[in-house]
Amino acid sequence: MSESIFSPEDLRSTPWYALSAEEVLKHLQVNEDGLTTQEAAERLASYGPNKLRETPPPTFWALLWEQFNNFIVMLLIVASVISALLGEWIDASAIMAIVLLNAILGIIQERRAEQALAALKQLAAPEA
Structure with missing residues (x-):
């Protein structure tokens, strides 16, 4: 060659x-x-071999950070804090509940997507 x-x-x-x-x-x-x-x-x-680089899956804390590292979510957290400071406990609690629910669902969805991708990799693994 x-x-x-x-x-x-x-x-x-x-x-x-x-x-x-x-x-x-x-x-x-x-x-x-x-x-x-x-x-x-x-x-x-x-x-070297013709393989994609494997990256380790993100940690729980990295996934959690990704859920909160968003302008809209941060704005909602600020709104919740302001509501709490103004004594609007129901509004503050409702906003925080929505933010937390969003984070939980986001983490679950990310984990399921990782599992689906791993299953697809297993199906597509070529054998010589």
Whole structure:
């Protein structure tokens, strides 16, 4: 295999959608039949496996922060505090209950989405 003429930055900045199939093959230094076993082994050694980077799921506290790190939610919290300072305990309690319910439902939804994504990854795992 010839020395690589492209870097990861080149790969990210190339407008692949605008290239013809022949141009893509030439740019990646392959042919229509694919790579030979030796070329595949060399590229595996050079670039590593063709896998997405796994990121750990966010912690409970990170999810909780995401639920409150929103202008509207912060505005509601301020409104609740102002209501409490003015002695409007029912209004303050109602606003805080809504904010807390929103946070709880948001965390539950995020966790379920993570579980669904993990299940889809299991289904789509290729086997050689």
